[in-house]
Amino acid sequence: MEQKLLEWVKQFPADTNRFSMIIDPRLRNQYSIAAARKIAKLADSCLIKNAKDRPTMSQIVERLKEAIQISEEGIASGSRSSEPSGSKFFQRKPR
Helix, strand or coil: CHHHHHHHHCCCCCCCHHHHHHCCHHHCCCCCHHHHHHHHHHHHHCCCCCHHHCCCHHHHHHHHHHHHHHHHHHHHHCCCCCCCCCCHHHCCCCC
């Protein structure tokens, strides 16, 4: 089942307009599409067969921080596009 899911999702590359088709419509306007694309690319890089070609855990953390930054900038600018934007999905919870 997991392999079939991976094959299916490959039809919607993060760099294409088709990418937004795989995002749950209930989440529209709750996150930055740019951040979602960055995370999708990161997840894909974590699935590379050769472990030496995968990102390190510190690289993963850095890329996730970048995705959060992208989302926060989207909220600050108040920008909206035809694709989902905003960033509730990536907002940090208050401590």
